[in-house]
Each structure stands twice: as C-alpha cells, then as structure tokens.
Amino acid sequence: MLQHYKKINPQMTQIFIYEIGESCDSFSLINLRSYVLKQSVAIKTETEFVLMTDVHRLSIKIMEMEEFEKPFRENEQGWLGSDCAFSLPLTDERVLWLFGDTFVAASESKDSLNREQSKIINSSIAIQKKRIITSKGALRFFWNMQKDQPQSFFQNHKLAGFLWPLSAALVNGKIYVFAVRIVQTDIQSAFGFKQIGNEILCIENPDDTPAAWRIRVSYLPFAETGVSFGAYARLYPPYLYLYGYRKETDDWQGPLNLIIARVTMDGSTDVADYKSWEYLNGENMTWSKDAKRLRPVVRHSRSELSVTYLEALKRYVFVANHWKAPHPILIRLSETPFGPFSEPRTIYCCPETEWDPDYFCYAAKAHPQMVTAKNELVISYMVNSKTLHKCVRDMRIYYPRFIKAVIDGYE
Template identity: 30%
Template sequence: MRGVALRRSCRWLLVLSFVSNGPGCALLPPSGLENDELRTVAEPFAGAQSDCLPRFPDHDGWYGGDAAYSVPLPISEGRVSLWLFGDSFVERPEHPGERSYPFIHNSIGLSLCDAGGNWHLETFWRTDPSGGPLAFFQPDPDAEWVLRAVRETGDPPYYWPFDGFVVNDVLFVSLLRVARSDPRGPFNLPFRLVGTDLARIENFRDPPSSWQIRISTLSEDQEAFPGSAFARLPDHVDAFTFLDGAAGHSPRVLTRIALRRLARWRPDLSEDLETLVDDSAWAPGLRPEEAAILMDDDASEMSVHFDPLLKQWIAVYSPPSAAIPSAAKPDPDPKPEGSGFIRFRRAASPSGPWSEPENLLEIPELRGTTGGSADPHLFCYAGKAHPQFSTAGRLVITYVCSLFARDQSETEDILERLRETPGLYRPRAISIAFPPDRE
C-alpha cells in the first residue's frame, strides 16, 4: 500500500520469519485454498497467544488509539494478531516524539506472542509525500458517498475499522463510514455514521505496505451498521449490527451473509445481507425496522466468541460510561444500569436468545482514587474480549478511557488534556476470571 511506513514492515517481517522458520519474508506457504471453495479456514487458535498480555506503549511514532479490535491470523501457529485502531495519535514531522493533533482516523497493528512469551507490536499507517501521517484505511475519494459527504459537510469523510475475520484464507475488515456533523449524543461527539463497507485483503501475509485492499459496500443504511462483531459459522458469517437509535441508544440486531457471496470480490454486497426478524426467520436485505432486538442495552463495539469449555457463545461489551460521582456529589442524572462495567451475555447460538447481561468488570478508572471522585470529563468504552490471549477460566479483555467536553467551551482544554495524558486514549488489557463467579 502506497505510503505505509516501510521501516516498520521490514522489522516486523524479520521477527515473524524467525518465529515461523520461514525464509526471508515468506511467513507461511500458501494454504492451497481457492477463493471459490466454500469452506472456512480453521477456527482461530483459541489460547494460542495466552503466554502474553497485550500492551500498547508508545512505540516508533504511535502514541495511542481506541477501538482495539483484534483478529487472530493463521500465521506462525496462530501467534499473530491484527489490531484495528480507530482515531490514533501518531507522530507528525512538526511535532516529533509526542502526541499531536489532528488524529489520523485509523491505524493498524500486528502483534506477535512468541514461544518465549515475549510480546511484540508494530503499528502501521500511511504517509503523504511530505511525510505527514494518513489513516491506513482510506475511502475512495471518487466514491459517490464520499463526494456526497464533502458536498454536505465541506470535509472529507473517513473510516473507523470495526471487527474483522478470516475466511477462505482472505482477511475481511468492516469499515464504518464516518462524516463530520454538529456535536451530538450524550458525549457531544462531532460525527455521524453514514454506512458500512467491507475491506477484502487476500495477501494479508505480505507486509502491510503491500496489502491489496478492495472495498465493497456492505450497507448504505444510516441507522443500522453491520460489523460490531462477527461470528463465523460453517456456511455464513453472522454480523452483529448496532442501531443508531434515538438519544444515543444502540441496541444490537443480527445480520448475516453467506460465504458463497464472499468467494470473489464484488463492489456491492448490500443485497446479499439477511436480517434476523424473529427467533428463526431471516428476511432478505438489511431491515432495521423489522429486526429482532437481541441485546437492548447500549454498545456499538463488542466482541463475540465461542467458549469451548462453557460450550456457549459469549458477547463482551461496555456501554459508554462517564465517571461515577463521589458520595458527596451525587449525580443529578442517574446512570443507566450497567454503566461503569464491562458486561457479558451468553447464548447457545449467535442468533440467541441471549441471556440477560451480567457484570464482568467494574472499570476502575471510573470510580476514581480512594477518598476522591473520578474526573467528571472521563468516559470509558470499547470493551471487548480477545480469546486468543485467554486461558481456561480466564479471559483477556480490553477497554479505552478518554475525555469528553460537556459543552463547546471546554473543547480546547479537553483536547489539550488528552494530548498531555499518556494513560488515556490507549487500550488497557486485563486478564480476569471467567466466568466471574470462579473467583
């Protein structure tokens, strides 16, 4: 890919080629699967990276990002993961060695947990001809939706990556289409979502600088967004889909796409989606107004995986949560149930029915320090699980904490505080007992 920092790719490949005992940059031999063979690759290596707990330090010009979806890749015996970050702090030529604005709207990472339990992470983004940073995933500037967003807002839209999966030895990544807007929602965030695309990468074993990324339209709906999480099944992929509802609510519904529709690249996949409309019936197309609500609490980001010991599907997520006031200063606007927690649900099938939510972890940053309350501008979000790093009875989860401006007058101060606070706007990984009643 033009403009990606090649120095990161080369160093990364040296590490990988050593671990996989492969020559040069040939990480693994080709799988032999043809794209039109209707079968999936092996399930991701659950626990194959459990010797490591993910860490996201400042490194080589990358200074933090949110989202932190992970996709285990069939490389080096399952010891490699792709990380998908949203808005990211990266080094700018005019501000070397520090966080600076503006964000780039996405970056990626490749992590390796080697046989000795050592954690390696390399991060990637594009650069322009003058060396300025650019997002790794970028919309086609000539796409109609891009031109429309520019006409309506005066600014180019961008992508935020959501979940990904590997099938037929091809990597797929869901990309939210994002356009600027007036601040909206409980956290006064200045964007709106205008659709979803699906990136297809057939040569993901190559350096990211060489990835050939082909984009398909997944949905142009501006109320329902597939790709919050994916679940691979034998003949289709389930796509958990969040609704951008009134007052910032984001319940989840389920869509799916048959594997045969992913066998070859096509520019538009939107007509291939199906929507779960009740406990067992699927309707063609994306139908948010008819969709069965599987999870009625709020979370746009989540993870879904199958737990082989519990023999259940597990969904992990966190409703976006603001700081919890101290007892001396009670909150005049009570928080919704589950606020301040990473939560989980269980089901026998991705299509449900899903259990009622259970609390998995109280987010410590939102409780503040002993004897004091947390920063009233603090909020935490992006909770999800990463089963490739987990072991029997323990689950690795990540979440991100940031700051929000309660009104426009606070924006400049909040942005500067975020830039100067390295512990914020950076994924935090924790290993906890699972199910939580094990402790």
C-alpha cells in the same frame, strides 16, 4: 444485593468476594469499589465474586492485565495511542490489530514522543508477529505517509468524511474489514460526529506487507435506516456471523440495538455480497434473506462488542460496555451465537472514570486468541476524555487496557 464482603492481604493486593442476587446492577459494584478506595490505598489487582444470571450461577475472578498493555505503550515507532482495538488472528503467530483515531508522533525524535506535538489520523493498524503479545517487538504499527506527514491507513476519498475501522474477518484468504464513514459536526466535542455510511474493505493480498495491500471497497446500503454492521464478526461454522447495531436516535451517544446477519461459508463466499446474507428477526428468532425483516435481538447494545464461545460454560458470551455512564463492562450468555441472550450482568467497573469527571470507558470486547485456558476471557477496553486537551496531556489514557475474566459456572 450485597451479601458479604471481605478484604484479603490489603498490603499486597485486594480481593473482593461478594454475592449478587437477581437485581445485580452496576451501582452495587461502583459503591463497593468506592468504599474500598476510601478504606485503603492498596492497588486493586484482582476481584472475585459470585454472579447470578438467568441460567447460571457464575464464579468470576477478574485480573487487571497491565503486561498486555505495555507493547502498545512502549513501542518505538511513534504510535502514541488510539481506540477501537479489534484483533483478528491471521495465522497462529500473526494477528491484525485495527485502530480508530490515532496519535502519531511528529518525528522519530524522543523529544516528540508526546501527544502535544503529535498528529491525529483516523485509522492505523498493527501486525502482531509473535503468538505472545508480551514478547519483545511483537507489534509493528502501520499508517500511510504523504509528504512526510502521517495519514490514515484506511482511506477512500470518493465520498465525504473519513473511515473508522471496526471488526474484520478472514475468509478464503482475504481480510474483510468493516468500517463506518464519519463526518465531523463539532470539532470541540468528543462526540461531535455523525455516521453517514458503512463500508466493507476487502484486503485481497493479506500475506504481503500492509504497504502493498490491495483494498477493494464495497458499500452497504443500510445507513439511511440507521443500520450498520461491523460491531463484531466471527466464524461459527457453517456461518460467519456479522453483528451490528440499529440506532434509535441521531445522537452519537444514543442507545443502539443489536442486530445480526450471517453468511454461509464455502470456497466462493464473498462477505461483501450483502444480498447473500441471512438476517435475523430478533422478535421471533427466524432468519430471512429479506433485510427488511431484520429486527434487533438485544436492546441497548454498543457499536463495539464481542460474542465468543466459552468452553467451560458451554455458552456464548456477549461482552460490551453498558450504554449508560459510567459504562461498566457487562456480559450476557446464550446457547447460540445469535441468542436469545440473558439479561446483562456487570462484571467490571472501569476505575479510570474515578480519575477525572470527563473520563469515560468504552469499546469493551474479548480477544479469544489471548486466552490460556478454557474458562478465560481476555477483554480490552478504552479510556477517553470528553475534552481533547486532557486526552492529549494524560498519557495514562487512550491506550488499550486489558482485564482477564476467569469464569466457572455451576447450577
């Protein structure tokens, strides 16, 4: 419950300090935000609070990082916004960014740099060539072109539908991109999609320019059982951990349960060889080569998330949006990369949902290469609209948005 609250320097910034007991929930934070918005027109840039988890009492400071958004918004290539925004460091100064449905300008004319004259493609990428993303010219965006028309970067026309990229891993000099195969079921609905497959795209020559990449496609056999992998992938030696989800219903907005697999890393590892994976039984926390023994470790997860190690806490931190509206950003803690995880605790309520009743937030995940201290998480999330025309007209949304969470723990 809310125990105390105060505003500091409302003319310049607002800092909220409050303590939350065991019943911490998103509604407390939402009501607090609504109260403050009604009391002052000052722009909230920082939030501080104390948060109780199952294991730790955490001191958390949240900062909204608009400077991280500018390289995406202010590019001159005609890339006009997208979602997903997974990142994969390739070297100390080279990062791959993966995007889903993307608005691309119809031409290079400045008059066409709006979404009303753009084309939507199903995937694009960016290569960050500087360690600091805020450096001028740090991002260069890529997609395919055919007959002077923008086309999706990731394509596989052997099957129906199209591909949405998810997370990726760099293993033995190759990039493995997880993707889901999608068919559109209702062109008028923001959620009129159905997943029909799960693929791994192996980029065999990632040091070359993306236009010259050779991509080998492998198919995962789990889609018919509602299982998909690619929600996140991260190396914690000696394993590469592969996070996924199991759908409870066919509804695109329905709840998902977190599942985990892992593969031992050595010089001959082929991530696409799912028969070499171990699968976690989340009910008894045991591993098996038998995929039929796979069981969820967390209920009500998301299709995009992250599990990163926070040195300051000596814990792994799960980051995702809550599965129910208004989809605040939450964390869970664990002593291992695979759980068991603590109960979810909300750390941030996305303010954009207050702009319009059709707006929603999703795709929250951490980007470890962007931190500058051992107690930080840099988290991106997306804002979209349930109606396409609002997404087309409102250039504030459908770009990656970033927050920084500074987290310190004490017993």
